[in-house]
Amino acid sequence: MQNSFTEENYLKIIHALSGRDGLEVSTNALAESTSTRAASVTDMLRKLADKGLIHYKKYQGVTLTESGERVAIKVIRKHRLWEVFLVEKLGFGWDEVHDIAEELEHIPSEVLVEKLDAFLGHPKFDPHGDPIPDAKGNLTEPDYLILTDVQVSEKVLMMGVLDHAPSFLQHLDRSGITLGAVIEVKEINEYDKSASVQINGGPTLFISLEVSKNLLVQRR
């Protein structure tokens, strides 16, 4: 039983919205994320429930079943592997690959995914620092900090982003904030929580709270 492009997208989005503790996802949230109307979402939810991919009770929101979770994670695996391919092999910027990977992630063929994975050297993270589920479907989200949780004078490693918007990623590019960069928090402005940070022991720059909130980092 094959799942359609659209079904796979709903499952992927439910996975993303329900977070790591598998919270219920609302119809409206799905309508927002899928750029459709709530009524359309309801139709699809009935269908996914009939296929045993989600737990759905009218008006109660949805969660993935085991089987729905498996499908979602496979899609995520494919998406992230293709992103690695696009950046590492084809030379795309990390701000350019999302939409293309969004298409490639629905290409069926287990063997294609596994050969791609091997070709890429079994990467553990995609170009945005998101972890790539393994072939068995194990996905462990590393527990990174958000830069806002870092104290003044701490040095941390830049490990990923929460916001994947091209404009945000381009902003980071212009600031020299790349994956693996060492970020030292020099100062935090009490008034607006903007920060002054030093990148790789080099230039110091100011970043707004909005930026800090979207940077995932790790203590060294």
Add this chain to the structure above:
Amino acid sequence: MQNSFTEENYLKIIHALSGRDGLEVSTNALAESTSTRAASVTDMLRKLADKGLIHYKKYQGVTLTESGERVAIKVIRKHRLWEVFLVEKLGFGWDEVHDIAEELEHIPSEVLVEKLDAFLGHPKFDPHGDPIPDAKGNLTEPDYLILTDVQVSEKVLMMGVLDHAPSFLQHLDRSGITLGAVIEVKEINEYDKSASVQINGGPTLFISLEVSKNLLVQRR
């Protein structure tokens, strides 16, 4: 104006069936090739004609317009480039790549195709010896011979296949007949036109007319 997966497939098939002199393609031939019914084909032809992609007069068969030809050639370019990728980079056999490329060929993004092309080193032929149209849409079919046109004692180079069926390609693999192999025709059996050929100056083997008819070769 984007063309759908299905529309692209129709255009690609019309291109293939109309051959290099752009002959009219019949509704029934399309039904056969698309694995649909003639009535469905008629629907789609009306649609493609409305979009200016084909010349269509009821009961008269169809040909591609300039614009339809451009779309078809882009799809063919993508198909063949992805086949090169699958064989050269991911290690698939030439008998395994058709169905996957059939999906990948519909991924939109001009820049993806061009980056893929560069990554592959601007290949001129796909793993079956079919020529890859260039970025401008120039597709020149080399005028290869069919092995049946080769005389006894002639030596030719194996350049491609007409039949792309996995079973045929696997048969060639087992016989050691690969692209670039030197084939010397040692003898032709008058009765059934089967031939005895020597591969790369090594083993001699018998091949049936059915096989000869599907081998594209070139005089050296």
Add this chain to the structure above:
DNA sequence: ATATATTTTTAGGCTAGTCTAAATTTTTTA
């Protein structure tokens, strides 16, 4: 040259996925 066979088109219908408008349920608030 006409009857028969073949091909193609039309007519009407189906499913997936979407929509709007209206009805219903749940949540919030006074």
Add this chain to the structure above:
DNA sequence: TAAAAAATTTAGACTAGCCTAAAAATATAT
């Protein structure tokens, strides 16, 4: 806790792409 607001579902409809059955056009054969 009842009324208002918000969220969700139902009802009915649309498009793309497909189907079957019947009608119409073209091709073939006597």
